[in-house]
Amino acid sequence: MTKHPDTTPEDHTSHEVRLQDALQRGVLDGDRAGVSAMLEGMHPADASDLLEQLSSDAFEAAVELLGDALPSDVLIELRDEYREDAVEALPDEAVVEVLDELDSDDATAVLEDLDATRRERILEELEPADRAALEAHLVHDEDTAGRLMQREFLAAPEFWTVGHTIDHARENAADLPDDFYEVYVVDPKNHALGYVLLSQLLRVARDTRLADIMEAFHSDISVEMDQEEVAYQFQKYSLASAPVKDAEGRLVGMITVDDMVHVIQEENTEDLLALSNVSSADGSDTVWESVRARAPWLSINLVTAFIASGIIALFESTLDQIVQLAILMPVVAALAGNAGSQGLAVTVRAIAEREMDGNAQRRALIREALTGIVHGVLFAVGVGLVSLLWFRDGPLALVLGAAMFASFVWAGIAGIAVPLALRKAGADPAVASSVFVLTLTDIIAFFSFLGLATLVLL
Amino acid sequence: MTKHPDTTPEDHTSHEVRLQDALQRGVLDGDRAGVSAMLEGMHPADASDLLEQLSSDAFEAAVELLGDALPSDVLIELRDEYREDAVEALPDEAVVEVLDELDSDDATAVLEDLDATRRERILEELEPADRAALEAHLVHDEDTAGRLMQREFLAAPEFWTVGHTIDHARENAADLPDDFYEVYVVDPKNHALGYVLLSQLLRVARDTRLADIMEAFHSDISVEMDQEEVAYQFQKYSLASAPVKDAEGRLVGMITVDDMVHVIQEENTEDLLALSNVSSADGSDTVWESVRARAPWLSINLVTAFIASGIIALFESTLDQIVQLAILMPVVAALAGNAGSQGLAVTVRAIAEREMDGNAQRRALIREALTGIVHGVLFAVGVGLVSLLWFRDGPLALVLGAAMFASFVWAGIAGIAVPLALRKAGADPAVASSVFVLTLTDIIAFFSFLGLATLVLL
Numbered sequence: 001m002t003k004h005p006d007t008t009p010e011d012h013t014s015h016e017v018r019l020q021d022a023l024q025r026g027v028l029d030g031d032r033a034g035v036s037a038m039l040e041g042m043h044p045a046d047a048s049d050l051l052e053q054l055s056s057d058a059f060e061a062a063v064e065l066l067g068d069a070l071p072s073d074v075l076i077e078l079r080d081e082y083r084e085d086a087v088e089a090l091p092d093e094a095v096v097e098v099l100d101e102l103d104s105d106d107a108t109a110v111l112e113d114l115d116a117t118r119r120e121r122i123l124e125e126l127e128p129a130d131r132a133a134l135e136a137h138l139v140h141d142e143d144t145a146g147r148l149m150q151r152e153f154l155a156a157p158e159f160w161t162v163g164h165t166i167d168h169a170r171e172n173a174a175d176l177p178d179d180f181y182e183v184y185v186v187d188p189k190n191h192a193l194g195y196v197l198l199s200q201l202l203r204v205a206r207d208t209r210l211a212d213i214m215e216a217f218h219s220d221i222s223v224e225m226d227q228e229e230v231a232y233q234f235q236k237y238s239l240a241s242a243p244v245k246d247a248e249g250r251l252v253g254m255i256t257v258d259d260m261v262h263v264i265q266e267e268n269t270e271d272l273l274a275l276s277n278v279s280s281a282d283g284s285d286t287v288w289e290s291v292r293a294r295a296p297w298l299s300i301n302l303v304t305a306f307i308a309s310g311i312i313a314l315f316e317s318t319l320d321q322i323v324q325l326a327i328l329m330p331v332v333a334a335l336a337g338n339a340g341s342q343g344l345a346v347t348v349r350a351i352a353e354r355e356m357d358g359n360a361q362r363r364a365l366i367r368e369a370l371t372g373i374v375h376g377v378l379f380a381v382g383v384g385l386v387s388l389l390w391f392r393d394g395p396l397a398l399v400l401g402a403a404m405f406a407s408f409v410w411a412g413i414a415g416i417a418v419p420l421a422l423r424k425a426g427a428d429p430a431v432a433s434s435v436f437v438l439t440l441t442d443i444i445a446f447f448s449f450l451g452l453a454t455l456v457l458l
Numbered sequence: 459m460t461k462h463p464d465t466t467p468e469d470h471t472s473h474e475v476r477l478q479d480a481l482q483r484g485v486l487d488g489d490r491a492g493v494s495a496m497l498e499g500m501h502p503a504d505a506s507d508l509l510e511q512l513s514s515d516a517f518e519a520a521v522e523l524l525g526d527a528l529p530s531d532v533l534i535e536l537r538d539e540y541r542e543d544a545v546e547a548l549p550d551e552a553v554v555e556v557l558d559e560l561d562s563d564d565a566t567a568v569l570e571d572l573d574a575t576r577r578e579r580i581l582e583e584l585e586p587a588d589r590a591a592l593e594a595h596l597v598h599d600e601d602t603a604g605r606l607m608q609r610e611f612l613a614a615p616e617f618w619t620v621g622h623t624i625d626h627a628r629e630n631a632a633d634l635p636d637d638f639y640e641v642y643v644v645d646p647k648n649h650a651l652g653y654v655l656l657s658q659l660l661r662v663a664r665d666t667r668l669a670d671i672m673e674a675f676h677s678d679i680s681v682e683m684d685q686e687e688v689a690y691q692f693q694k695y696s697l698a699s700a701p702v703k704d705a706e707g708r709l710v711g712m713i714t715v716d717d718m719v720h721v722i723q724e725e726n727t728e729d730l731l732a733l734s735n736v737s738s739a740d741g742s743d744t745v746w747e748s749v750r751a752r753a754p755w756l757s758i759n760l761v762t763a764f765i766a767s768g769i770i771a772l773f774e775s776t777l778d779q780i781v782q783l784a785i786l787m788p789v790v791a792a793l794a795g796n797a798g799s800q801g802l803a804v805t806v807r808a809i810a811e812r813e814m815d816g817n818a819q820r821r822a823l824i825r826e827a828l829t830g831i832v833h834g835v836l837f838a839v840g841v842g843l844v845s846l847l848w849f850r851d852g853p854l855a856l857v858l859g860a861a862m863f864a865s866f867v868w869a870g871i872a873g874i875a876v877p878l879a880l881r882k883a884g885a886d887p888a889v890a891s892s893v894f895v896l897t898l899t900d901i902i903a904f905f906s907f908l909g910l911a912t913l914v915l916l
Binding site for chain 2: 017020055169170176177178180201218236237256261268272275277286298299301304308309316320323325326329334338339345346348350356358360364368378382390438
C-alpha cells in the first residue's frame with residue numbers, strides 16, 4: 001500500500017477523486033484550455049492514469065476535445081488499449097505532430113496502432129527522413145530488439161578524449177536521446193567496441209582517451225533477438241541500457257531499462273494468466289473481451305471434464321454398490337490436482353528464470369518425483385485416517401489411501417513433465433499446461449480410486 | 459531462447475558444459491589459482507551462474523577452496539540461498555574483506571546472512587566508520603527502501619555550476635558509487651530540491667547553474683517505504699534511480715533500477731506461486747524445502763476437500779438412487795473451479811498493477827459478475843447438451859445445466875470478491891485465495907447439482 005508520511009491513504013484517495021471529478025467536469029463542459037492545462041501540470045504518467053480512470057465514453061470525449069493539445073508524452077504513457085483508442089479518436093494532423101515529437105521506439109508504437117491505409121496516409125505527411133527512419137523500424141518483428149530500440153544514442157570513436165566527447169555532446173545536444181546512461185565507443189565501420197558509463201566519463205580527466213577507460217560489453221543484442229532474451233540480459237548484467245547491432249554487427253540502436261521493466265512485467269503477467277487459463281487481461285476489459293479470453297479454455301475444459309466423467313462411468317456398477325466412493329472421489333481429485341498445480345507453478349517459474357537447464361533439469365525432475373512420493377505418503381495416511389474415522393471402514397480407507405498415493409506421485413511427475421515437454425516441443429510451457437496436468441490428474445485419481453475399489457471392495 | 463548469430467544453441471550449451479567440467483575439475487584438484495583465474499576472467503553474473511551449476515557439495519568445496527580469493531562481486535551475484543551457503547563456508551577474514559569492498563546495500567545483504575554472534579564478531583573487525591554505516595543500514599526493516607538504498611550518491615548545492623559539479627566529481631572519484639545516473643541538488647539542510655540527469659549535465663555549457671537545469675522529482679521515497687511501492691514508482695515514472703529521504707525529509711540514500719528489477723521479479727514470482735498454493739520456490743530447493751513450502755497448503759486443502767465431501771454426503775440417498783449424478787458431479791466442480799481461478803488470476807494481476815482502485819473496482823466487479831452469467835448460459839447449454847446426448851435424460855440435463863449456471867455465476871463473483879476482501883482485511887490478495895475460491899466453488903457446485911437433483915429427479 002502507498003505510505004505517505006504527510007498524508008493518510010484517505011487524503012490521498014480523496015485528492016485523486018477530486019482530480020478525477022475536475023477532469024470529468026472539464027471534459028463535459030468542453031473546457032479545452034482548462035483540461036489541457038490540468039494535464040500539462042502533471043507528470044505524463046499521472047496524467048495518463050487520470051485519463052484512464054474516466055469511463056470509456058468520457059475518455060473518448062476527452063481525446064476528441066483535446067485533439068493536438070493532447071501531449072504526446074501523455075499519449076505514450078497510456079496503456080496499450082487506451083492508446084489505441086486515443087490514436088483512433090485523434091485527427092491525422094494531431095497524429096503527425098505526435099510522431100514528430102516522440103523518440104523512434106515510441107513513434108513506432110503509435111504507428112502500429114493505425115490500420116494500413118491510415119498509416120500510409122500519415123507516413124506521407126512526415127518529413128522524408130523521419131518517414132524513412134520509422135519505416136526502417138517497422139521492418140523488425142514485434143517483440144524483437146529491433147522494434148524496442150531507439151535509433152538515438154551517443155557514439156564516439158575510440159581516439160576521442162573525454163573532453164572532446166563532452167564538447168561534442170554540448171554541440172549536438174538536440175540530436176541526443178532525452179536520457180541515456182553510456183557512450184558507445186565505435187570503430188570506423190561502426191562496430192561497437194565497448195562502452196563508457198556517463199558516471200565514469202564525469203570522474204576522469206578531460207584528456208583521458210575513451211579507449212583507455214572503455215569497458216567490454218557483456219550484453220550481446222542483435223535486432224532480431226526476442227525481447228524476452230533481451231530482458232534476461234538486462235536482468236543478469238544489471239544494465240541500464242545496452243546497444244543493439246544489426247546482422248553485420250554494426251551499432252544501430254539502444255535499448256533502455258524502462259522498456260525492459262515493461263517487458264519483464266508483461267512476460268510475468270503472461271505466465272500468471274496462462275497458468276490460470278486466461279489468454280489476456282486488462283483492467284479496462286469489457287465483458288466481451290473477458291469472455292473471449294477465457295471461454296476457449298473453458299470449452300477445452302468442458303471436453304476434458306467429460307473425459308474424466310467417462311472414466312468414472314466405467315465404474316458405474318461399483319459406484320452403484322458403494323455410494324461412499326462418490327462421496328470420497330472428489331477428495332482424491334482435489335488434493336492431487338492441487339499438488340499438480342504446485343509443481344507446475346514451480347516449474348514454470350524456474351523455466352522463466354532460466355533455472356531449468358542441463359543438470360538443473362534432471363535435479364528438478366528427481367526432486368518433484370520425490371516430493372510427490374513424500375506428499376503421497378503423508379496425505380495417503382491423512383485422508384485414510386479421516387475416512388476411517390468417518391466411515392469406520394478399514395478396506396475403504398486403505399483403498400482411498402492407496403489411490404491418494406498413486407495420484408500424488410503422478411501429479412508430481414505431471415506437474416514438471418508437462419511444461420518441460422511443452423518447452424521441448426517449442427511451445428510456451430505455461431500455456432495449456434494446467435488443463436493437461438489437471439485432466440491427467442483427474443483421470444488417474446478417478447481410475448485408481450474406483451479401479452482399486454472395484455478390485456478390493458466388491 | 460538464446461539466439462547467437464555466430465553460434466548455434468548446441469555450441470552454446472556445449473561451451474557451457476565445457477566450462478562446468480573445467481570448474482568441477484579445478485575444484486576437485488584443489489587448483490585454487492586456476493579456479494580463481496577462471497572466475498575472474500568472466501562477468502560476475504556469469505561466474506556466479508557457473509558456480510550455481512555445481513552440485514551442492516562441489517559448490518561448498520569451491521567456496522572453501524577459494525576463501526578470500528572468491529571475488530566479492532561474484533558472491534553478491536549468487537542467488538540468495540547460494541550466497542547464504544557461501545558466506546557460511548567463508549572464514550571471518552574473507553567476509554570482512556568482502557564487506558569492505560561492497561557498496562552499502564550489498565554489504566547489508568551479506569551481513570543479513572550471518573547469525574547474530576558471528577555478525578557481531580565480524581562487525582567488530584571493520585573500521586569504526588564502515589561499521590557505523592552498516593549498523594545504520596540494518597536499522598531499517600527488510601523489504602523497505604532504507605534497506606535497499608545505497609548511501610553513496612552525488613549531491614550538489616543548487617548554486618554550483620555544471621563545470622564545478624564535474625570538477626568535484628573528478629576530485630572525489632573514489633567516494634562516488636560505481637555507477638549512477640543523476641546528480642541530486644540539495645539545500646543547506648540536505649533536502650533534495652531536484653535532480654539533473656548526467657545526460658543533461660553533459661550537454662549544457664560549463665557555466666550553467668544546476669538550479670537552472672534541475673527538474674522536480676516525481677518519485678517520493680522515504681526510508682520506511684515498502685519495496686513494492688518503490689518498485690511501482692520506478693515503473694510508473696520510468697526511473698533509472700531515485701533519491702531516498704529520512705523521516706525529516708533529508709536525502710540519505712539512492713536506489714537504482716537494477717535492484718527494482720529484482721523486486722519486480724520477486725513480487726511477480728510471489729503472486730504466481732501464491733496462486734498455486736506454494737509458499738516459496740527456487741531451482742536449488744531440496745525435497746524437504748519443497749515439502750515445507752507446499753504441504754501446509756495441501757493440509758488446508760485436505761480439510762476443505764472433506765468439507766466438500768460432507769456436502770456430497772448430505773445427498774447420499776439421492777446418489778444411491780441415481781448413479782449418473784456421481785458421474786456428472788465432477789464436471790460441474792471442474793468447470794466452475796476453472797472459471798473461479800480465471801477470475802482470481804485476473805483480479806490478482808489487476809491489484810498488482812494498481813488497476814483496482816476506486817471506480818475501477820466497481821467496474822471490475824460488474825464485469826466479472828456479467829462474465830460469470832455469460833459463461834453460465836454458454837456452458838449450462840454446453841454441458842446440458844452433452845449429458846442429454848450421453849444419458850438421453852431431459853430432466854437430468856436440465857438439472858445439470860441449472861447447477862452449472864449457478865456455479866458459474868458464483869465462481870465469477872468469488873473469483874473477484876475473495877481477493878478484494880483479503881486485500882481489504884490487510885492480507886495479501888494472492889495468498890490463500892485460491893483455496894477459498896475453489897472450496898466455495900466446489901461446495902456450491904455439489905450443493906446445487908445434488909440439491910436440484912433431489913428436488914427435481916426423485
